[in-house]
Amino acid sequence: MLKHADIWAAIDALARDNGLTASALARKAGLDPTTFNKSKRITREGKARWPSTESVAKVLEATGATMTAFVGYIEGVAGGLPVSTIPLIGFAQAGDRGFFDDAGYPAGAGWDEIPFPEVGDPHAYALEVSGDSMEPLYRDGDIVIVSPTANVRRGDRVVVRTTEGEVMVKQLVRLSARRIELASVNPAHSGRSLASEEVGWMARILWASQ
Known part of the structure; x- marks a missing residue:
């Protein structure tokens, strides 16, 4: 089962592999720098929030990554690979x-x-x-x-x-x-x-x- 945290971790990993923070990745993609902030990953009610498909598409375009590569990031995280912070x-x-x-x-x-x-x-x-x-x-x-x-x-x-x-x-x-x-x-x-x-x-x- 795909989890919200898997998608966010994949975005973080994509940013890291491009030598960027999540906020710098957002800026590079033409998004608000706070788009991927941790505070934006939950709703005001405290529920997990999905990133928008538009924001994912923009970061893929900005980094030159394919959707296949992005899915690879998700599978790596969901598959239990260690993700240190x-x-x-x-x-x-x-x-x-x-x-x-x-x-x-x-x-x-x-x-x-x-x-x-x-x-x-x-x-x-x-x-x-x-x-x-x-x-x-x-x-x-x-x-x-x-x-x-x-x-x-x-x-x-x-x-x-x-x-x-x-x-x-x-x-x-x-x-x-x-x-x-x-x-x-x-x-x-x-x-x-x-x-x-x-x-x-x-x-x-x-x-x-x-």
């Missing part, structure tokens, strides 16, 4: 209070979720890039997957949050007991040199949708 927020929100604990793990409310294969870190999360400050490496709408528990080495691309709440994506150049040297991923921006006590946490970027 990880927390997601926009990059601009990452500097706000309440989204991370002192260790740099996702915390509090306000996170969305996206489906993603198991990465071996239960604290992994996703950030959606906004603006052009990280071009050409990361562009507006790209998703980066971050692992707070992964070992960080020179040359890794990392997310760094300062004790003042500034969040940045850089490349690790040098790490010592006293300082962290970072190179910018955008040639138009300068690197940073931070004293260790200025850094709240640093986490390695495992993957990016590009």
